Amino acid sequence: MTATERTTEPTAQAEPTAQTEPRTEAERVAFWERQASRLDWAKPWHTAHAFERPQRIGTREDGAPDFTVPRIEWFAGGTLNAAHNCLDRHVEAGFGDKPALLFEGEPGDRRTLTYADLQEEVSRAANALVSLGVEAGDRVVIYLPVIPETVIVTLACARIGAVHSLVFGGFSADALQFRVEDTGAKVLVTSDGQFRRGRAVPVKDAADQAVSGDNDIEHVLVIRRTGDDIAWTDGRDAWWHEALAAASPDHEPQQFDAEHPLFIIYTSGTTGRPKGLVHTTGGYLTQTAYTHALLFDLVDGELDAANDPQKVADAVHWCTADLAWVTAHTYEIYGPLLNGVTQVIYEGTPQVPHAGRHFEIIERYGVTTYYTAPTLVRSHMGAFGSRPAAGERPADRWDLSSVRLVGTVGESVNPEAWSWLRREVGAGTAPVIDTWWQSETGSCVMSPRPHDACWDAETTPDAPKPGCATRALPGLSAAVVDADGSPAPTDEQGLLVVDGIGPSAARTVWNEPQRFLDSYWAHFGERGWFLSGDGARRDAEGDITVLGRVDDVINISGHRLSTIEIESALVSHPWVVEAGAAPTTDPLTGHAVLSFVVLSQEAPGVSGDDLRDTLRAHVSHRIGPIAKPAHIIAVPEVPKTRSGKIMRRLLTQLFEHTTLGDTTSLTNAHAVDDIARIVGHPAAEPPTACPADHLTA
Known part of the structure; x- marks a missing residue:
């Protein structure tokens, strides 16, 4: 594999052939050429795919390696509307x-x-x-x-x-x-x-x-x-x-x-x-x-x-x-x-x-x-x-x-x-x-x-x-790898990478090509791998379960726990319809599990002690004692982006009474105010008359 991959002289009307899953880079490019024939093209392309991987060009002032910015093209020269x-x-x-x-x-x-x-x-x-x-x-x-x-x-x-x-x-x-x-x-x-x-x-x-x-x-x-x-x-x-x-x-x-x-x-x-x-x-x-x-x-x-x-x-x-x-x-x-x-x-x-x-x-x-x-x-x-x-x-x-x-x-x-x-x-x-x-x-x-x-x-x-x-x-x-790029052991969390990108991949960050490199390509870009930022594990059959953002990991005494797994365990209890798990500082174990839960209609009048004891026991049974939440707080909603992603860092910041980070992308910003009032965060605002809805995907 070279730093620059290029396929030229294709035809926009490539004939489909009996296909198995494309395996090689050439097969993959040819596959997408055939799929491109689903569209109307005014003019066929001259280059099916060109990918200039990041190449190391030196060292930055902070000692980190410096790379060129990747260039990705598909079907260049072809025109359409x-x-x-x-x-x-x-x-x-x-x-x-x-x-x-x-x-x-x-x-x-x-x-x-x-x-x-x-x-x-x-x-x-x-x-x-x-x-x-x-x-x-x-x-x-x-x-x-x-x-x-x-x-x-x-x-x-x-x-x-x-x-x-x-x-x-x-x-x-x-x-x-x-x-x-x-x-x-x-x-x-x-x-x-x-x-x-x-x-x-x-x-x-x-x-x-x-x-x-x-x-x-x-x-x-x-x-x-x-x-x-x-x-x-x-x-x-x-x-x-x-x-x-x-x-x-x-x-x-x-x-x-x-x-x-x-x-x-x-x-x-x-x-x-x-x-x-x-x-x-x-x-x-x-x-x-x-x-x-x-x-x-x-x-x-x-x-x-x-x-x-x-x-x-x-x-x-x-x-x-x-x-x-x-x-x-x-x-x-x-x-x-x-x-x-x-x-x-x-x-x-x-x-x-x-x-x-x-x-x-x-x-x-x-x-x-x-x-x-x-x-x-x-x-x-x-x-x-x-x-x-x-x-x-x-x-x-x-x-x-x-x-x-x-x-x-x-x-x-x-x-x-x-x-x-x-x-x-x-x-x-x-x-x-x-x-x-x-x-x-x-x-x-x-x-x-x-x-x-x-x-x-x-x-x-x-x-x-x-x-x-x-x-x-x-x-x-896609692959699940460790920090060095080696395959992660079976059933252990690793980094999810896309090691065979498709034509719909983003080309850059608007006005910030360096940020595009730093965010997605600096770590594995020389190998041609896109770093998704998500953690995942691959089971013995080769199937991948996504575990959420890599930074949404709680490290308790050296045990790395996925917030998604803890939330899934909480939601499996009939009292809980939604859960957000996040780390909070613990002087003994490094991190402790902090859980905010939205209660279901099946949990009327549950006391705080009963809620804590019952859900801690439930998580212990589903995952293990190491995953038991140290804190369980009932809230009306958890803060989410418009795509339904829980902003877990806000949960930690609210609980620890630290400065809140960017909230402009929240679809239910009122949830932050509700939680702030519950935990006594100084950023709490008065209730709003008509909060924005968060349930549409």
């Missing part, structure tokens, strides 16, 4: 009347957009952006809830080559301001408000505050969602509906190089300042289209199989993620539209006006694939019970028979939540795809495959294992 691949080609193929988006707002308003409708709206929006001076390469920040306009403006950016950056509509003005300034955006798209927890929540004020400083914003495009009165800046602000009404419905999509930036997405900020990861067009769309088809059962099991037309026609896909999360970019915007399926998007919170709102939506639209976060699954468990009684199960109250596949994404799913999702939503027979991937990888890296083996765990020894991401998908490779 993302919006054309999502819309125009389906309309041209005669599917213009097929529903693309089935939208439901939290108040109950509904809207259906066909592929032809969406194509026209995206074309109008593209023309509107051009009229505001937006050109290819300019950045557009999108600060919106889950509404059709969010998808429309995202694809409009892609259509004209503008780089989009979506920001969760529940983020604070400070979080939005950082992203506006860091991207150097020319246009901000926002709304007057959004519906959340049964009420209209203002949004425009936060947008105004975010663009009040030193930035490059020239226009703020405002979507009327709630109809509430808002502040207005003449000359800068413009109404979305007026801009689109004045725009032509005809727009010829421009063609861009495969390496043209498509979007910037910011990491959750669980450690340090959020990083703006840059994803490019051709490689991202290739891996997104293939993995969406593979994972959500649009093919019949062959590695290179084309999508089954009947499966595509029957599919009603629902990814519950907020559109600003990378999961939504890949499996709610681009993936489903690239594959021409119908999908549901829902604006609001999952328990308004009742705890079964998601199941009501599944029944109404005949959802076939339901992809959500472990956090949301545990909220269902809290509302309906870990073992609902007869007549109280979701399937007893709503028709969930359309569901043929369920999946999880975000943090590692607890085995109890995995089993509940399959049993209560998937009727005990639906495959569960427990997917592992990151903002950095762009699309899925590891998951069970829905067409593999038998899914009857009671009769089949090799059935998928609850809470286990199993193995890498075709064309990809």
Whole structure:
């Protein structure tokens, strides 16, 4: 293996051949070339893949080795348009009347957009952006809830080559301001408000505050969602509906190089300042289209199989993620539209006006694939019970028979939540795809495959294992290694690396290439391995279980314990629906286990002593005495990012009364205030009237 890997002179229309799993680097590149033929290319690429690994060039002042920054390219020289691949080609193929988006707002308003409708709206929006001076390469920040306009403006950016950056509509003005300034955006798209927890929540004020400083914003495009009165800046602000009404419905999509930036997405900020990861067009769309088809059962099991037309026609896909999360970019915007399926998007919170709102939506639209976060699954468990009684199960109250596949994404799913999702939503027979991937990888890296083996765990020894991401998908490779890069011993925690990256991998950190190197490539980059930052273990069968962030490890007297394992043990008790475990300083053992728990409806009136003693004994039984929490504190919620990741460092900081780190990426910042009041942290704030929701993935 050389420092620079390059494959040239491919054809964009490579013929599929009978394939086993690609093993060598050449086979892997050839595999992704075949998957690239799922897309429409205006011009074939001249270089299938080029990867310049980091090379050591000296030593830094602090004594650490210094490396060159990696360069990654896929399908360079080939040109295409993302919006054309999502819309125009389906309309041209005669599917213009097929529903693309089935939208439901939290108040109950509904809207259906066909592929032809969406194509026209995206074309109008593209023309509107051009009229505001937006050109290819300019950045557009999108600060919106889950509404059709969010998808429309995202694809409009892609259509004209503008780089989009979506920001969760529940983020604070400070979080939005950082992203506006860091991207150097020319246009901000926002709304007057959004519906959340049964009420209209203002949004425009936060947008105004975010663009009040030193930035490059020239226009703020405002979507009327709630109809509430808002502040207005003449000359800068413009109404979305007026801009689109004045725009032509005809727009010829421009063609861009495969390496043209498509979007910037910011990491959750669980450690340090959020990083703006840059994803490019051709490689991202290739891996997104293939993995969406593979994972959500649009093919019949062959590695290179084309999508089954009947499966595509029957599919009603629902990814519950907020559109600003990378999961939504890949499996709610681009993936489903690239594959021409119908999908549901829902604006609001999952328990308004009742705890079964998601199941009501599944029944109404005949959802076939339901992809959500472990956090949301545990909220269902809290509302309906870990073992609902007869007549109280979701399937007893709503028709969930359309569901043929369920999946999880975000943090590692607890085995109890995995089993509940399959049993209560998937009727005990639906495959569960427990997917592992990151903002950095762009699309899925590891998951069970829905067409593999038998899914009857009671009769089949090799059935998928609850809470286990199993193995890498075709064309990809992952390994569990120690700090020196040697394979970690069986069943022992090691570092999870991607030793065979895919085309959808991030290319750099926006304006910070050195940070891209330091964060992901400095440790194993010379070998061509991407360091994920997650810990994992591989079992005797070769299957991988992800154990959470490497820094989410509690070291007790030399014993390294995964926070995920401790949390899973706590959640397996019927009193606990959610748990966050973190280390706290202990003078004798180094670390002690600190646990914050959200109690289920099955734990009314439990005293603090009973709670502590019962859960300590339960964890001791499930893991061992070394893992017993020293502190167990009941709280209303644990702080999480929008992807459902628990910010465990905040738990330690709150408990130890130290300075709190960055909280701008939290989706439920009010949880920090609630816990601060409970533990007496000086940062405690008065309760808020309407906290942002945290249950949507």
